[in-house]
Amino acid sequence: MSKVALVTGSAKGIGRAIVLALAQRGFDVAVHYHTSALEAEQTRQEAERLGVRAIKAQADVTEPHQAQALVAAVAEQLGGLQVLVNNVGDYLKKPIDEVSPEEWQRMIDSNLNAPFYLTQAALPYLSQSGYGRVVNIGFAGAQNLLARPDITPYVIAKTGLIIYSKSLAQRLAPRGITVNVVSPGVAENSISKPLAEIPMGRLANLEELARAVQFFVEENSGYLTGQVVEVAGGWNL
Template sequence: MIEPDLEGHTVLVTGSAKGLGRALTLACAKRGADVAVHYHTSGDDANEIAEQARREGVEATTVRGDVTDPEAVEGLFEAIEAELGPVDVLVNNVGAFAPEHWAEMDFETWQTVMETNVTGTYLCSRRALSGMREAGWGRIVNVGYASAEKGLINPKNAPYFMAKSSVLMFTRMLAADTSEQGITANAVSPYVIENSDEFPEDLPRGRPAGFEDVIQAVFTFLEEGSGYISGTNLEVSGGWLPEDV
């Protein structure tokens, strides 16, 4: 099991009040990181998670903000810096999914899917980089989707896969842009994870990825010896390939 020493680091996982974000935030706290619990609407859940993190002997704060709004992103980072110091580990986890066929989707839903996945990743990464560059060290991990970069997807959910493909492209661009600054940018791309509403029949090993499976992939990029790994997309799919391969 990969267990990075995160003592002395400040971690922000966007969308950390529930699901994977919650599990990852608590896992980082258990390994010594001070954590910012980010939420948009789930304030009670965020407060509970922050309290759980403090029981691990670390500092924790809650921050509210819409990651697609530049002013809100600026505000949440300023709040974190005031309480915990600059964010040097960022996991861009927020990303809406819509089950409707893209041709029947209203514009607001389309916009939500594209903006939470792409714009949110861009805005949070851009803001975090200022502190990372000053420190000469930083880790950015973006959550993608298995096989999105290959175009091996269900056309029904075109906006989501378009968005995740953009996230993976942006990850590679971030890596190239920060290669001489002690900062790495990588992606972790699950297929189906345990809190999904529906499980398809083609799941490898007969189960979805557990939160711990995805956390271990993220931790690969947070290990102290991982500083030369950047621009990588690590799929957590159990070997899954779409039917059209």
């Protein structure tokens, strides 16, 4: 029986690359979207052409009940859930003293609360399967406690995501469920592209990020948990 993977925010960008990489490895996949219905359907069709079952599912995962309903719907339609990739996460570049309460809340909701809601909902399915993988998408440099006045709420949420991931990894290890973080640096679809700051002198391509996720999802990676891999070409070290 094929394993099932849910990748949030997978209609386009990094999420799309991840969901297609997993489909290439034989995973049945759920393409999640919030507002990008057309792109989600295109990605779903691409995944299906790779010979797997592929569905699309809409939800605002910053809402706990919608996140729970999404996980339940995917498990019901595809017959379970073994892999959850928490990729959704808004980005805001704005001086911290100009950030509104609504913007602050949006950064925390999408980058930290949504992965919590989704993972909590997915745990019963992951536990039942005897094989569980959670991969959270972070941010290169979030482990370093440095001042980042232009992206403060975003980095706070991503640093919190690392602490959450490590804590959950320790808690779930006895069940054979792994929890890891893949932290992108500056990718080809990034809003800000400070190329001069990247030691390797180029942007990350989306397939490189997807391969890191794929590595953690593999069956023979079952002893790796609570780890953070930065796909960043030496940026933010």
